[in-house]
Amino acid sequence: MPPVIEKTKCKKCGYCAQICPLDVIKMTETELGTDIDVKYPDECWHCRACEKDCPEHAISMRYPLSHMMLHMEPQQKRGKS
Numbered sequence: 082m083p084p085v086i087e088k089t090k091c092k093k094c095g096y097c098a099q100i101c102p103l104d105v106i107k108m109t110e111t112e113l114g115t116d117i118d119v120k121y122p123d124e125c126w127h128c129r130a131c132e133k134d135c136p137e138h139a140i141s142m143r144y145p146l147s148h149m150m151l152h153m154e155p156q157q158k159r160g161k162s
C-alpha cells in the first residue's frame with residue numbers, strides 16, 4: 082500500500098508532491114481549495130521520502146504484504162503417519 086496522508090495534520094504545503102520521484106502524490110486546486118492526494122498508489126516505490134520529509138508528520142506508510150518479513154511455521158501435515 083502507498084502512503085496515507087492524515088488530512089487533519091496535513092497543511093497542504095505540497096512538499097511531498099514536489100519530492101516524490103514518481104509523482105505518486107498530486108496537489109490539485111479545486112473550487113473548494115487546495116487538495117493533496119495519493120493519486121497513483123500503484124506506482125509508489127515505498128522509498129519513504131514523503132514520510133520522512135513531511136514537516137507535519139502527516140504521512141505514514143502501509144506496506145503491501147509482499148514487502149513484510151513474515152515468519153510462518155510450516156503447516157503440519159495431518160492424518161499422515
Ligand code: SF4
Nearest residue numbers: 091092094095097135
Ligand atoms: S508534505 Fe505533509 S503537510 Fe505538506 S502537503 Fe504533504 S502531507 Fe501535507
Ligand code: SF4
Nearest residue numbers: 101125126128129131
Ligand atoms: S514513498 Fe516515495 S515513491 Fe512512494 S509516494 Fe512517497 S516519495 Fe513517492
